[in-house]
Amino acid sequence: MAGHITGESPIQREPGIANLMSSHKQVLAHAEAQCADKGTKLTQKRKTVLQGLLQTQQAMSAYELADYCRDELGESMPPMSVYRILEFLEGEQLVHKLKLANRFVACVHITCDHKHAVPQFLICEQCHRVSEVSIKESTLRALRNNVETAGFKLASPQIELNCVCDTCAVAG
Amino acid sequence: MAGHITGESPIQREPGIANLMSSHKQVLAHAEAQCADKGTKLTQKRKTVLQGLLQTQQAMSAYELADYCRDELGESMPPMSVYRILEFLEGEQLVHKLKLANRFVACVHITCDHKHAVPQFLICEQCHRVSEVSIKESTLRALRNNVETAGFKLASPQIELNCVCDTCAVAG
DNA sequence: TACATAAATGATATGATATATCATATTTAT
DNA sequence: ATAAATATGATATATCATATCATTTATGTA
Ligand SMILES: [Zn+2]
Ligand SMILES: [Zn+2]
Ligand SMILES: [Zn+2]
Ligand SMILES: [Zn+2]
Helix, strand or coil: CCCCCCCCCCCCCCCCHHHHHHHHHHHHHHHHHHHHHHCCCCCHHHHHHHHHHHHHCCCECHHHHHHHHHHHHCCCCCHHHHHHHHHHHHHCCCEEEECCCCEEEECCCCCCCCCCCCEEEEEECCCCCEEEEECCHHHHHHHHHHHHHCCEEECCCCEEEEEEEHHHHHHC | CCCCCCCCCCCCCCCCHHHHHHHHHHHHHHHHHHHHHHCCCCCHHHHHHHHHHHHHCCCECHHHHHHHHHHHHCCCCCHHHHHHHHHHHHHCCCEEEECCCCEEEECCCCCCCCCCCCEEEEEECCCCCEEEEECCHHHHHHHHHHHHHCCEEECCCCEEEEEEEHHHHHHC
């Protein structure tokens, strides 16, 4: 197998690649500082994995990320290490796991100061582009109501929605 | 391995087991008639798989269902057949696939006449009990708004929420 | 520095969910 | 009776994930 990334979900590179790169540097620096504050360490490997997610701008599987880090970022990266590292990054809220897609994305709020709100993820079924938005309080409350009426409690208020992004909608 | 069903998610049997069985018969009959109307066939195997989902009252993986059909319903059932049959049953809206849990449930509306509404699934992380409820139009509209503002379109308005059921909440 | 300890990473095995493909059996139509 | 379509069986393989033990690297203390 040539790689885990198929023709159907190409890794997108936006035009202003140089700008993106430097913006990623800032995000990584912020993430590193954030870890230092908490007494954890954003090691080289961890930084590379996060960088992979930032650069691809897509929801990536652990195996896809392993390939990407090796092939594009020149850092040997066994899949099992990627899983461990993603677990760490999730704990630091630098990365989110999308259960609907069995994939991972970089948090869009890394450089923000505000507390992380309840995230809502819009996942393009076709290209795995992801938009991380915040649920309106009123909407969340309505959902919570539904849930408790049915005799359940929300375990994780993270909501993930199967979508098609506008680009893919136009193309397909 | 002894089976796919672990101690943590035992198959629940409610007290009025005889009543449930007869009610399942009715559901199966209704499902069969519904298929006949559409020119499809609810074969013996398909009926058995659906029966398994009705009896266990839980979200089941294809492999768990294969075991259950063989061990409890006396119908040899290779996992690959289960996948095919589940795909058929999904198409008939007799079964829903929960992507969040990688499991399948029987639709609760099989005996209803009304058109199937947008389903919302509350999934107990601990015991896999599932409640299929309907989203309020206003809530759905609010979500849709969020989605389209972000440049996405809802591909499937099915919403699945990670929950804990009251029984497990009390126990745990 | 030298050593002990803890943290991070590497490597291997295995489990769990899912798809693809071809063979066989059953049903339906002619 | 035969052909075609449908349903099922069987095998291989892809994909996502966890468990475990070995090795390396970083950190703290004598
Ligand atoms: Zn985030
Ligand atoms: Zn897309
Ligand atoms: Zn339903
Ligand atoms: Zn429960």
